[in-house]
Amino acid sequence: MLSASIEGIGFWSNGLPSWQAARDFARDGTLPEGAPARPSPQLLPPNERRRAPDTVAVALDVALAACQAAGRDPKTLPSVFASTHGDLGITDYMAATLASDPRAISPIRFHNSVHNAAAGYWTIGAGCMAPTTAISSFDASFAQGLLEALAQLAAGSEAVLLVGYDSAATGALTSVWSSTGLLGGALLLSAPRSGALRLGASLAAGEPPPARGPLARRAGGNAMAPMLPLFDALALDAPHTADSVILKAGPGRVLRVELADA
Amino acid sequence: MQPLAIRAYTATTALGRGRDAQADALRERRSGLRRNDFGKDPLDTWIGRVDGLEAAALPAAQAPWDCRNNRLAWLALQQDGVIDAVETLKRRHGADRIAVVLGTSTASIGATEEAYERLDAENRFPADLARPRVHTPHSLGGFVLEALRLDGPCVTVATACSSSAKVFAQASRLIDAGLADAALVGGVDTLCGSVLFGFNSLELVSAQPCRPFDAARNGLSLGEAGGFAVLERAAAGESGLQLRGYGESSDAHHMSAPHPEGLGAQLAMRDALARAGIDAAQVGYLNLHGTATPANDTIEAHAVAALFPSTLHASSTKGWTGHTLGAAGIVESVFALLALERGLLPGILNSGAPDPNNGPQIRFGNAEREIDYAMNNSFGFGGNNCSLVFGRA
Numbered sequence: 023m024l025s026a027s028i029e030g031i032g033f034w035s036n037g038l039p040s041w042q043a044a045r046d047f048a049r050d051g052t053l054p055e056g057a058p059a060r061p062s063p064q065l066l067p068p069n070e071r072r073r074a075p076d077t078v079a080v081a082l083d084v085a086l087a088a089c090q091a092a093g094r095d096p097k098t099l100p101s102v103f104a105s106t107h108g109d110l111g112i113t114d115y116m117a118a119t120l121a122s123d124p125r126a127i128s129p130i131r132f133h134n135s136v137h138n139a140a141a142g143y144w145t146i147g148a149g150c151m152a153p154t155t156a157i158s159s160f161d162a163s164f165a166q167g168l169l170e171a172l173a174q175l176a177a178g179s180e181a182v183l184l185v186g187y188d189s190a191a192t193g194a195l196t197s198v199w200s201s202t203g204l205l206g207g208a209l210l211l212s213a214p215r216s217g218a219l220r221l222g223a224s225l226a227a228g229e230p231p232p233a234r235g236p237l238a239r240r241a242g243g244n245a246m247a248p249m250l251p252l253f254d255a256l257a258l259d260a261p262h263t264a265d266s267v268i269l270k271a272g273p274g275r276v277l278r279v280e281l282a283d284a
Numbered sequence: 285m286q287p288l289a290i291r292a293y294t295a296t297t298a299l300g301r302g303r304d305a306q307a308d309a310l311r312e313r314r315s316g317l318r319r320n321d322f323g324k325d326p327l328d329t330w331i332g333r334v335d336g337l338e339a340a341a342l343p344a345a346q347a348p349w350d351c352r353n354n355r356l357a358w359l360a361l362q363q364d365g366v367i368d369a370v371e372t373l374k375r376r377h378g379a380d381r382i383a384v385v386l387g388t389s390t391a392s393i394g395a396t397e398e399a400y401e402r403l404d405a406e407n408r409f410p411a412d413l414a415r416p417r418v419h420t421p422h423s424l425g426g427f428v429l430e431a432l433r434l435d436g437p438c439v440t441v442a443t444a445c446s447s448s449a450k451v452f453a454q455a456s457r458l459i460d461a462g463l464a465d466a467a468l469v470g471g472v473d474t475l476c477g478s479v480l481f482g483f484n485s486l487e488l489v490s491a492q493p494c495r496p497f498d499a500a501r502n503g504l505s506l507g508e509a510g511g512f513a514v515l516e517r518a519a520a521g522e523s524g525l526q527l528r529g530y531g532e533s534s535d536a537h538h539m540s541a542p543h544p545e546g547l548g549a550q551l552a553m554r555d556a557l558a559r560a561g562i563d564a565a566q567v568g569y570l571n572l573h574g575t576a577t578p579a580n581d582t583i584e585a586h587a588v589a590a591l592f593p594s595t596l597h598a599s600s601t602k603g604w605t606g607h608t609l610g611a612a613g614i615v616e617s618v619f620a621l622l623a624l625e626r627g628l629l630p631g632i633l634n635s636g637a638p639d640p641n642n643g644p645q646i647r648f649g650n651a652e653r654e655i656d657y658a659m660n661n662s663f664g665f666g667g668n669n670c671s672l673v674f675g676r677a
Binding site: 024105106107108113116117118120121124125127128129132133134135136137138139141142143145146148149150151152153154155156157158159160162163166169170172173174176177193194195197198199225227271272273274275 | 285325380389393396397399400401403407408409414415416417419420421422425426429430435437438439440441442443444450454457458460461462463477478481482483484485486487532533534535536537538539540547548551664665666667668
């Protein structure tokens with residue numbers, strides 16, 4: 023089994039704009055008043071903050087929150103960005119513009135259309151020259167990102183930032199994808215040490231059970247929802263309430279995640 | 285990292301299908317580029333197009349995955365014994381112990397573009413393209429996992445043009461961490477409107493065949509390609525081609541322009557050399573990223589000159605294949621492996637007047653000699669860099 027310590031957590035979903043808000047909601051159903059409609063990632067300069075695609079905004083917001091919770095400098099951290107679709111709004115823009123007037127493609131929208139846009143803006147904003155990657159694995163994207171982060175720790179990295187995020191389907195894409203809302207979650211993982219919450223993970227055959235936690239019920243329409251059983255368990259103090267969390271890890275495969283106080 | 289044996293490797297590009305087709309064209313200095321004939325309103329540029337994809341077919345059971353990108357994936361998998369090598373490893377370790385780590389930049393976006401050209405009256409996808417999994421970045425990994433009946437960790441890496449170099453690093457970590465005993469790595473990218481008109485919007489596309497490191501270079505030629513390699517832990521004392529090192533870094537500079545001093549590129553190259561445990565002077569061939577855009581080549585030449593002695597033979601092979609984007613990492617790793625296996629060191633095609641910023645490492649002519657180590661650089665949007673070191677045991 024691979025293992026790590028969870029030093030920091032970041033979270034953003036519509037109406038729950040922080041990990042504290044998510045925990046409060048999971049525990050007693052409280053919703054914060056006046057939650058912003060969109061994250062405002064402080065790592066970007068103000069003009070870029072407004073212009074950033076939704077996926078970049080949410081990924082950078084939760085990534086920075088996880089680093090701050092851990093007291094870690096983002097500049098030094100390798101990172102793994104997992105997203106099922108990248109930015110569906112930009113995919114819709116690119117495909118629609120190509121169908122109508124291909125020579126009118128916006129150069130900024132084009133470079134923002136790459137799957138590693140969030141990873142790129144993160145390293146640029148943080149001034150981080152450590153490696154970053156951007157992966158997808160359909161509904162197993164978060165579990166495969168967690169495996170890659172744990173493998174990086176096993177290969178000698180002292181700490182790794184893991185970010186999962188997806189946005190809402192728009193335009194004609196809604197006829198094939200039903201992803202709704204904006205969702206991001208981040209974990210700052212480090213080599214196991216005492217005094218921090220411990221996570222262990224192993225692959226197995228099987229399918230995850232239906233997700234019934236409060237965050238999964240609230241934000242389950244988003245394509246990154248398969249990560250929510252883990253965030254629900256973390257919000258509900260899993261070391262004392264659950265033996266393990268089962269995440270979708272591929273066709274007929276699951277990642278069994280165990281949480282314990284260390 | 286533990287050295288990883290390369291049990292099989294292959295590439296399919298505009299030069300043809302499989303390793304021999306690549307090696308013959310490299311030796312004969314025969315380009316695969318042609319005038320752009322892709323799409324209904326082609327830009328004035330040159331492209332590296334793979335012949336026969338329109339007629340290629342997937343296995344009947346995988347028909348729902350059909351699209352240009354997966355057709356090229358399947359065509360490339362048929363070459364050079366890749367599937368046999370996978371089957372052998374499956375018997376040795378079990379299907380759940382073989383990782384599938386593939387790189388792409390655009391996956392099957394060409395199918396999404398086609399759907400948008402044929403939306404119905406209600407703004408919905410046409411029935412033949414209403415196949416959700418084709419319209420998402422993991423289409424490539426999902427298809428290959430299913431077609432080869434594998435059951436291990438399966439990931440599509442999409443870090444733009446470094447994608448299918450980084451798959452070697454990720455596979456190495458998965459194997460070192462005990463999550464897999466072997467891996468199928470590689471990458472596929474196909475021509476589509478997004479990349480042709482996207483790079484055109486950035487004014488990075490040349491109207492001529494690309495001329496890497498030429499003083500008058502003025503942009504890139506886009507291409508499509510697919511390639512694969514089969515990796516397994518090397519046994520003590522065995523001989524053969526191996527992955528010895530990888531290095532990854534970020535530029536922390538700009539989404540679509542490289543760091544002006546090439547600091548990220550240098551970090552990736554230094555990290556790969558360190559992980560391989562060799563000095564820069566031991567590298568016999570370096571396949572450069574070398575896109576033929578003015579900025580990229582100047583910066584890469586500077587980074588190479590800062591690290592390597594003048595004896596290094598370094599070249600960009602984009603003049604043969606075009607820039608194959610998310611497939612560039614695997615295609616040019618195949619070229620590096622051909623250099624190791626056959627002593628064939630390609631030069632640069634189409635270029636005649638060296639940029640005065642080029643160091644002595646940048647070679648326009650081919651050479652033939654035995655080498656001990658070959659390296660490959662792949663750099664992508666977002667300032668995402670990866671260098672790989674291959675050796676022979």
